Amino acid sequence: MQFTITKPMADRKLMWKIIRESFFILVFAAMLSSLGGLGFEFLREKIIFLIPLIILFPALNDMIGDMGTIVASHFTTLLYMGKLDKKRPFASPEFRRLYRNILLTAVLAAVYLVAVAGAIAWVKGFALSPALFFKILFVALLSTLLMIHFLAFATFLGGLYVYRKGHDPDNYLIPLATSFADLGNMALLVLFVRVFL
Amino acid sequence: MDKELKEILFGEWLSVTGGLVGGTLLAVWLDRIFMLPGLFILLPGFLALRGHIGGSMASRLSSVLHLGTIKPVWKNNKVLQENMLAAFSLALLISLLLGIIAFFAVNVFFHISDARIIFIALTAALIANIVEIPLVAASTFWVYRKGYDPDDIMGPYLTTTGDIISVLALFIGVLAVTSL
Numbered sequence: 357m358q359f360t361i362t363k364p365m366a367d368r369k370l371m372w373k374i375i376r377e378s379f380f381i382l383v384f385a386a387m388l389s390s391l392g393g394l395g396f397e398f399l400r401e402k403i404i405f406l407i408p409l410i411i412l413f414p415a416l417n418d419m420i421g422d423m424g425t426i427v428a429s430h431f432t433t434l435l436y437m438g439k440l441d442k443k444r445p446f447a448s449p450e451f452r453r454l455y456r457n458i459l460l461t462a463v464l465a466a467v468y469l470v471a472v473a474g475a476i477a478w479v480k481g482f483a484l485s486p487a488l489f490f491k492i493l494f495v496a497l498l499s500t501l502l503m504i505h506f507l508a509f510a511t512f513l514g515g516l517y518v519y520r521k522g523h524d525p526d527n528y529l530i531p532l533a534t535s536f537a538d539l540g541n542m543a544l545l546v547l548f549v550r551v552f553l
Numbered sequence: 554m555d556k557e558l559k560e561i562l563f564g565e566w567l568s569v570t571g572g573l574v575g576g577t578l579l580a581v582w583l584d585r586i587f588m589l590p591g592l593f594i595l596l597p598g599f600l601a602l603r604g605h606i607g608g609s610m611a612s613r614l615s616s617v618l619h620l621g622t623i624k625p626v627w628k629n630n631k632v633l634q635e636n637m638l639a640a641f642s643l644a645l646l647i648s649l650l651l652g653i654i655a656f657f658a659v660n661v662f663f664h665i666s667d668a669r670i671i672f673i674a675l676t677a678a679l680i681a682n683i684v685e686i687p688l689v690a691a692s693t694f695w696v697y698r699k700g701y702d703p704d705d706i707m708g709p710y711l712t713t714t715g716d717i718i719s720v721l722a723l724f725i726g727v728l729a730v731t732s733l
Contacts, residue, residue, distance in 0.1 A: 368635060368638070370631075370632065370635035370636070370639070371635040371636075371638045371639040371642070372639075374613070374635070374636065374639035374640075374643075375639050375642060375643055378606075378609060378639075378643055379643065379646070382602075382605060382606070382643060382647050383647065383650060385598075385601065385605060386598045386602070386647050386650055386651050386654070387654065389597040389598030389601050389651075390594050390595075390597070390598050390651060390654040390655065390658065392597050393593050393594035393595065393596055393597045393598065393655075394593075394594050394658050394662070396593040396594075396596075396597075397590070397591070397593040397594050397658070397659070397662075397663075398662075400587070400590075400593055403593075404583060404587055407580050407583075410576060410579050410580045410583060411573065411576035411577050411579070411580050412573075412576060413576055413579075414572040414573075414575040414576045414579070414600055414716045414720070415568075415569040415570075415571075415572025415573045415575070415576055415716075416569075416572070417572070417597060417600065417601070418568050418569060418571075418572040418600075418604075418712045418716065419565060419568065419569050419572070421601065421604065421712075422564070422565060422568050422708070422709065422712065425708060426561060453555070453557070454557070457555070457557055457558045457561055458561070460558065461558070461561045461562050461565050464562070465565050465566070465569050468566075468569065469569055469572075469573065472573055473573065473576065476573070476577055476580070477580070480580065480581075531605065534601070534604070534605070535601075538597060538601055542597060
């Protein structure tokens with residue numbers, strides 16, 4: 357199967373090819389994101405007063421999505437280079453190294469995000485108490501850690517499944533990983549905001 | 554610290570800092586942007602769309618640059634033109650869908666019927682993509698001409714610029730539609 361364009365295509369064939377191949381996965385991703393947004397809409401009255409959370413939200417979503425992309429990209433590279441034990445993928449030294457690096461990055465990024473968002477909100481006049489700051493930090497860390505674990509295991513297992521079916525994981529993993537990462541992160545944030553904040 | 558960790562940390566720092574700028578703009582314009590029901594439903598998908606479409610376009614351009622199919626120039630570059638047209642069309646179509654989903658969701662769950670959310674989604678998509686799509690092309694070419702691999706750089710870069718451009722476009726979209 358050819359996955360790349362090797363010569364220019366005539367007329368608008370390339371444009372239609374791109375649209376045809378991308379459309380349904382983008383629709384799926386849009387629906388997943390809207391589902392997550394619906395959860396936020398239900399908590400609208402609460403969330404719009406939590407300025408640090410508003411500041412934090414795009415960056416936290418970006419980070420989880422990026423982690424999904426990194427895990428998916430590394431998975432396919434390890435798979436095609438033969439560095440992944442297909443029978444015991446989680447026992448591979450490469451998986452363990454990636455898992456450790458992703459986890460460390462996610463924790464550091466979450467702390468950075470909450471600290472900067474809190475500082476910006478405080479400068480804007482939001483009454484950020486230490487208790488509220490630590491609650492927001494707890495919510496951000498908990499949702500990040502849960503999502504990283506879910507992404508790492510789901511991507512590797514899902515990728516192996518797709519590969520065994522004879523498909524190229526590159527065509528599926530990144531859009532699916534980022535979409536589920538976004539949805540999962542938003543769902544967890546909504547849940548934790550309801551419970552803890 | 555291993556090389557992989559350094560690269561991931563740097564990319565993430567860049568990406569989340571851009572997200573913080575976008576989030577700060579949201580907080581500054583909170584009363585304007587979120588006064589309309591449905592904006593929370595629209596927002597995540599609209600922000601993610603820049604990355605999905607821009608990222609895919611950058612990746613495709615990177616592949617054809619590496620293969621030598623095209624040169625990093627604008628003139629008579631049919632592959633580039635078709636990619637930009639496809640990206641623009643997809644962005645408008647999916648943004649329209651996001652607006653429609655938000656409209657129906659607010660209608661069903663909150664019993665509010667306000668079609669302005671659809672026009673905001675379309676207006677914001679038009680503004681964002683007029684800026685973002687040429688920027689993706691120009692940035693990918695620039696990175697390639699400087700001798701770097703766009704695959705390593707464009708991801709976090711697009712996440713950063715996408716958030717800022719999307720929030721600005723949404724604000725302008727809300728202002729434009731609500732003042733009519």
